[in-house]
Amino acid sequence: MRDEVRKNTTPRTVIIGGKAFATYTNAQRIVKLVNDVGAVVNTDPQVNNYLKVVFVPNYNVSVVEMLIPGSELSQHISTSGMEASGTSNMKFSLNGCLIIGTLDGANVEIREEIGDENFFLSGATAKSRF
Incomplete structure (x- = not known):
């Protein structure tokens, strides 16, 4: 059943853009989190044909x-x-x-x-x- 659902799934790319000033610790943590999630999603063979996560630095x-x-x-x-x-x-x-x-x-x-x-x-x- 999972393969049938995936065949009907439209691939998506989530693009997240932002900046984090050197003193904005929480923003830096969020940037790191986005990049870490992207690394997992983008290298997972069961997911990466359907979802990509991209962080755009210096938006x-x-x-x-x-x-x-x-x-x-x-x-x-x-x-x-x-x-x-x-x-x-x-x-x-x-x-x-x-x-x-x-x-x-x-x-x-x-x-x-x-x-x-x-x-x-x-x-x-x-x-x-x-």
Whole structure:
């Protein structure tokens, strides 16, 4: 049965981009975790034909110019009310990506423009945290 399910599975690539400043220990740990998970997934012969995990270091404008046009889903998660999601999420939205995100930064404006039904809210809002 498992082979039948796999035959009908669409292969996916998960691309995670980011930066971690030298003093941001938790971000560095997340980058390491992503790379470690990618190493396991990408070398597992039962999985690697169906799923790839890629970490893009030094995520910047030049990189997104290549990534965004081929993207189907954009997930920008940050601590609600504490960090901005950034404007690259707007670029993903303009290119037809489904958006999953916290309600902060540019995501607030995106949600207002595309409507609640087209924005998949993840996590608590800043108001509900207090």
